[in-house]
Amino acid sequence: MTVRRTEDETAHQITLVARDPARAHLHARRLLARSSEPRTRSIALRLLGLAQYELGAVRAADRTLGEASEVADRAGLADAADQARVSRLGLLARRGGGGALGPLLDDAVRPERPAQAFALINRGVSACQLGRFEAALADFDAAMHRMGPDADARLLPGLLCNRGLALMYAGRFAESAEDLSRALALTEQHALDHLRGLTLQNLGCLAVAEGDVARAVLRFDSAEVLLPEQRRTTLRLDRADALVAAGMHREAGALLRSLPRSGGDARPDAEYATTRLIRAKLHLGRGDRTAAAAQAGEVRAAFAPDSVWAELALQIEWSARFVTGRRERPRPVPPSVGAAGTRSGAAEGPSGSGDVDAADDPARPGRSGDPLRLPEWAADLPATAGTARLLADAVATAPLGPPTLAAPRPGHARALRALAAGDRAAVRRELRRALAGSDRAPAAAGHLETAAHARASVAELARLGAEMALSCGDATEALEWLEWPERAGETAPAARRCRDAGWLRLLDRYRAAHVRAAAGDEAAGAELYDLETRLGLAQWHPGCPAPAVGAPSSGPVTHGIAAALDRRAFVRYTRLRGAPVAITLVDGRARAHPLPTAPALGDAIDTLLHAARRDVTAPGTGAGPLTAERAALVARLLVEPVADAVADRPLVIAPPPEAQALPWGLLPGLRGRPVSIVASGRAWLRCRRRRLPRTPRVLLVAGAGLPGAEAEIEALRRERPGARVLSGARAHASALVRELGRADLAHVTAHGGVPADAPMRSGISLAGGPLFAYDLERVPRPPALTVLSSCAVGRSVPSPTGVPLGLGAALLACGGGTVIASVLPVPDIGTAAAMVRLHAALRSGAPASRAVADHLAGSGFVCFGAG
Structure with missing residues (x-):
């Protein structure tokens, strides 16, 4: 009878807290105010302590639960005292516990104890905190057996929620999904809203572990509205981990910075370890190996060597040896009115990026002089630079969990072992099998930015396949491998349309804040920063579901590209085996061309852009001597090594990441030559599907605040009679989004702004605020040809998968055919006349591409897409 009463009281108290901790807190206070009976007071104090913990008052909860057990002990109420003590042990378990916690929990789970089932659950939670998930599952199973087939349905969902999380960390995903789904159904049935939020959070963690970041973020969104503010720190940590796994380091960093800092005396627990390990992975993504190792070292020092947190920290320290670094870029200032004489609306940061040398020896001693052993799952893999990169990427982008989750998938590991054995056929077979699985993987959320950050491991595996092919002298197969990531992410452009009202309102708020900031409103600057963070984090939402990935085009892509090239030549630049290389496709034949390794290409492009921005000239007047000298250096690195293969043919170029902002028309050997810049050969074929009609519907747009914009549009109107014109107050973002979907050819003249660290916030100034690259996702059918007569908006930034992001890149990704835009400041003098000549051509x-080469390429304009 005592045991049954104990379980009934436990079920009632847990139900109140699981439903709403704030109401449970109030109910406990009322019980204490009106009753002095010991059992009632002990029960009320226990309920109050449980509620305090869920509301974030951890120390108060510890004191209250201690008082509950003392009240029961003084009254001789052994069962009530046992309940309170077990609850307090559970609190300590969730906060990391201490050296004496294990024996106390062991004593609490003795069969004669009235709260044995509850104690077993708490001991299981304690084991999870230490990363001992099989032991946790044994305790959860024992608790379920103790509760029996007639277990109170109000107690069961909490047990299933904890057990589902342990199953996930044990790598048993299907069983985890079953337990968590069952828990979710029970919380809905019994209106346990708070526990439902916790279950949704765990389901989000499971989605991250399974690689579906879009579904994970939607789960976290649903959980957030159900949890009190005090419990949202761990939820936001899980969200940050999901963003890191998606490669969205800037957004993850902003989310971490928004979290409250734990005090210096914070007890090392799961929250402590998670925060530092996520920061370590962020440093890995940014190439800061020293900071990554330091954060991981703190975790290793705080936890036992056999705990999951110490193992994860060890993996991150190991991975820090092999990441490729990127130079940090300065944060841009908010866009403002462009400088006199140009069409720029924002300060520009440096473009291009250089590689930092990374160690290639996994066994190299650390700075302390102690050797750093490989993780167990990597110990028998080949110690090559390519392997190290792949394994480092697996750790840096994997969700936090036990080492088995951070290891590469079995197919990836089999491919690496075959590579070490020199079995080329097995490597090809295993890589194709692994990459074919990526074709069937869940797609990223519908936004271009989230999609471009998905499947970074696919690009790394494809590069490994290309390296293998080139080592055997097969350039055609290498090109096929390099084109695979595009295949894995193919979706219909129409699938990317966002119709979420909340997202659109957020974008409009950001636009309005820009207008206020330009007018001198100082408060708008702080609001811009907040909204920038929210824009990055808000790209997963129910109104923008992940598009289904269609069946990728079958068969080799090289034949299709070769057939479409006609007289053109295709050049794809990449880096294989740590060295730059170009692969050309001319007359159906693929050849590989090693490129010079010094000086660094990124540095050479940076110096060219610096000179070219200071040497902006009117179209047709030629570059200055410094710009010409630096352009010649870049040409020696990129153009001369392929000159014999491509001869004087028009070119289709897939540039290296460092050259996303390169003014190709300034390079010797390319001046006056038709050049089309594309993300890949597949992307070029897709752009070619959009052809300009013989009699196109034309849209001409004059942006706000740009001297000469109206005159340029008026001159083009004479060249394009019947064109639809937007200017003045009529040229605002919503009107342009609408009209772009109706036009075959669009010409926009406006100030342009390109933030160095946020390419999807690139914009052009219009009445009522800028139009951003984000807005272009709403255009139902972008024009076949768009001309952007604005400063630098042709620049793009490569994502971790290699997909370019930016204003022009967004037009092409959403279904446009060709974009003509500048990667340099655009001078007012002479540009209108050059644009008239362009349209006449x-x-x-x-x-x-021919029209750009003849009239605009010498001043920094580039033809992107079909050409």
Whole structure:
């Protein structure tokens, strides 16, 4: 009878807390105010302590639960005292516990104890905190057996929620999903809203572990509205881990910075370890190996060597040896009115990026002089630079969990072992099998930015396949491998349309804050920073579900590219085996061309851009001597090594990441030559599907605050009679989004702004605020040809998967065919006349790449897409 009464009281108290901790807190206070009976007071104090813990008052909860057991002990109420003590042990278990916690929990789970089932659950939670998930599962199973088939349905969902999380960390995903789904159904049935939030949080963690970040973020969103503010720190840590796994380091960093800092005396627990390990992975993503190792070292020092947190920290320290670094870029200032004489609306940071040398020896001693052993799952893999990169990427992008989750998938590991054995056929077979699985993987959320950050491991595996092919002298197969990531992420452009009202309101708020900041409102600057963070984090939402990935195009892509090239030549730049290389496709034949390794390409492009920005000239007047000298250096690195293969053919170029902002028309050997810049060969084929009609519907747009914009549009109106014109107050973002979907050819003249660290916030200034790259995702059918007569908006930034992001890149990704835009400041003098000549050439039937080469390329304009 005592045991049954104990379980009934436990079920009632847990139900109140699981439903709403704040109401449970109030109910306990009322019980204490009106009753002095010892059992009632002990029960009320226990309920109050449980509620205090869920509301974040941990120390108060510890004191209250201690008082509950003392009240029961003085009254001789052994069962009530046992309940309170077990609850307090559970609190300590969730906070990391201490050296004496284990024996106390062992004593509490003795069969004669009235709260044995509850104690078993708490001991299981304690084992989870230490990363001992099999032991945790044994305790959860024992608790379920103790509760029996008639277990109170109000107690069961909490047990299932904890057990589901332990199953996930044990790598048993299907069983985890079953337990968590069952727990979710029970919480809904019994209106246990708080526990439902915790279950949704665990389901989000499971989605991250399974690689579906979009579903994870939606789960976290649903959980957040159900949890009190005090419990949202761990939820936001899980969200940050999901963003890191998706490669969205800037957004993850902003989320971490928004969290409250724990005090210096904070007890090392799961929250402590998670925060530091996520920061370590962020440093890995940014190439800061020293900071990554330091954060991981703190965790290793705080936990037992056999705990999951110490193992994860060890993996991150190991991975820090092999990451490729990127130079940090300065944070740009908010866009403002452009400098006199140019069409720039924002300060520009440096473009291009250089590689930091990374160690290639996994066994190299650390700075302390102690050797750093490989993780167990990596110990028998080949110690090559390519392997190290892949394994480091696996750790840096994997969700936090036991070492088995951070290891590469079995197919990836089999491919690496085959590579070490020199079995080329097995490598090809295993890589194709692994990459074919990525074709069937869940797609990223519908936004371009989230999609571009998905499947970074696919690009690394494809590069490994290309390295293998080139080592055997097969450039055609290498090109096929390099084109695979595009295949894995193919979706119909229409699938990316965002219709979420909340997202659109947030974008409009950001636009309005820009207008206020330009007018001198100081408060708007702080609001801009807050909204920038929210824009990055808000790209997963129910109104924008992940598009289903269609069946990728079958068969080799090289034949399709070769057939479409005609007289053109295709050049794809990449880095294989740590060295730069170009692969050309000319007359159906693929060849590999090693590129010079010094000086660094990124540095050479940076110096060229610096000179070219200071040497902006009117179209057709030629570059200054410094710009010409630096352009010649870049040409020696990129153009001369392939000159014999491509001869004087028009070019289709897939550039290296460092050259996303390169003014190709300034390079010797390319001046006056038609050049089309594309993300990949597959992307070029896709852009070619959009052809300009013989009699296109034309849209001409004059942006706000740009001297000469109206005159340029008026001159083009004479060249394009019947064109629809937006100017003045009529040229605002919503109108342009609407009209772009109706036009075959669009010409926009406006100030342009390109933040160095946020390419999807690149924008053009219009009445009522800028139009951003984000806005272009709402255009149902972008024009076949778009001309952007604005400063630098042709620049893009490569994502971790290699997919370019930016204003022009967004137009192409959403279904456009060709974009003509500048990667340099655009001078007012002479540009209007050059644009008239461009349109005259287009009307006469000249391809876009030919028209750009003849009239605009010498001043920094580039033809992107079909050409």
